Amino acid sequence: MKYESAMSTVMDVRSEYIRTRWAFVDGASMVSLLSSLGATDEDFERLKLVSDQLESDPTLPFRKSRNGRICLDPRTRRGYRLETQPFVLSRxxxxxxxxxxxxxxxxxxxxxxxxxxxxxxxxxxxxxxIHGVDIARRPRLDYGRAEWICTLFNLRTVTTAGLLGEPALEGVHSDGVDHTMTTFLSARNMTADSAETFLHDMREVNGIRWNETDPALVRGRVGHRDFLDTLLVVDHEYKHSVSPVYQIDDTESALRDMLIFFTRKPTEKGHVSFRYDSVAPHRTLPMSFGMPAALALVN
Structure with missing residues (x-):
């Protein structure tokens, strides 16, 4: 896909996102789009295997995880890695x-x-x-700031004979951010009806399981099945839930690997994450990259 065509497609996704407050992009389209934005064939292949390096999770026994914080700054048209901070979400x-x-x-x-x-x-x-899209605003986020804070999670959910893997053990929830993006990397020994994502009206009750929700409040249903299938959601306008990961062969583990992008404005005093929201660059794992395509929105 040529760059101009890719940008046109991105703007079509943006228009759909603005209209419906969520958008799903299939993996084949994502590969074409990302290639036009600088992704290489070699890195697509490496991405499929990156979850093999994950470590244990701090609170969930059926999950392996890593995370990192990234600043997306439209003023400099650059993204850069932020220093590590504790992570917290609240009721x-x-x-x-x-x-x-x-x-x-x-x-x-x-x-x-x-x-x-x-x-x-x-x-x-x-x-x-997402940049410049008018959304329902969360309390104690600084919408006067230009930059975006993105917390990136690389997650592997594991189901075994004795342990059910739950991509969203918390049931119906929001992620405490402005925009959530979920991207599928791979799965092994996972049934076709596993890990379906349900989008719920904000009136749905927090914490109830995906199969206990009111069908009248379901606003969308998506399955991530192919490499780079991607869902974007305005996080303070929809809640969501995810069904468990089930095994095809119950003698082997089922695995589901994902990238999750939590993106919001910087916090203000009084926010649960205010003390853990530094915008200082990471000293030992530095990374930065250009966002020339941001010219389409900030010029």
Whole structure:
């Protein structure tokens, strides 16, 4: 796909996002788009294997995880890696789970992911879709700031004979941000009806399981099945839930690998994450990349 055609497609996704407040892009379209934004064929292949390097999760026994914080700055048209900070989500942000309000420390995303050109192109793509979109605003976020804070998670959900993997153990929830993007990397031994994402009206009850929700309040249903299938959601206008990962062969583990991009404006005093929202660059894992395509929105 030529660059001009890719930008036209991105703007079509943006228009759909503005109209319906969510958008789904199939993996084949994402590959074409990201290639036009600088992703290489070699890095697509590396991305499929990056989750094999994940470590254990701080609170969930069926999950392996890493995370990292990235600033997307339209003023400089650059993205850069931020220093590590504890991660916390609260009940006030529509996240109800046993570890709500708990400071969690994750193993850090390494260069094998953050220097991947496909990953960097995904961050540019998300910026182009979300920047300047008028949304329902969350309390104690600074919408006067130009930059975006993106917390990136690389997650593997594992189901075994004795342990059910739940991509969203918390049930119906929001992610405490402005825009959530979820991108599928791969799965092994996972049934076709596993890990379906349901979008719910904001009136749905926080914390109830995906199969206990009111069908009248379901606003969308999506399955991530192919490499780079991607869902974007205005996080403070829809809640969401995800069904479990089920095994095809119950003698083997089922695995589901994802990238999750939580993106919001910087916090203000009084926000649960205010003390953990530094915009200082990472000293030992530096990374930066250009966003020339941002000219389409900021000029």
């Amino acid at each position: 006030e942000e529509d996240f109800v789970r046993h570890d709500s309000e708990t400071l969690r420390g994750f193993d850090e995303v390494q260069d094998d992911l953050q220097l991947n050109t496909a990953l960097q192109a995904m961050l540019v793509f998300k910026f182009l879709v």
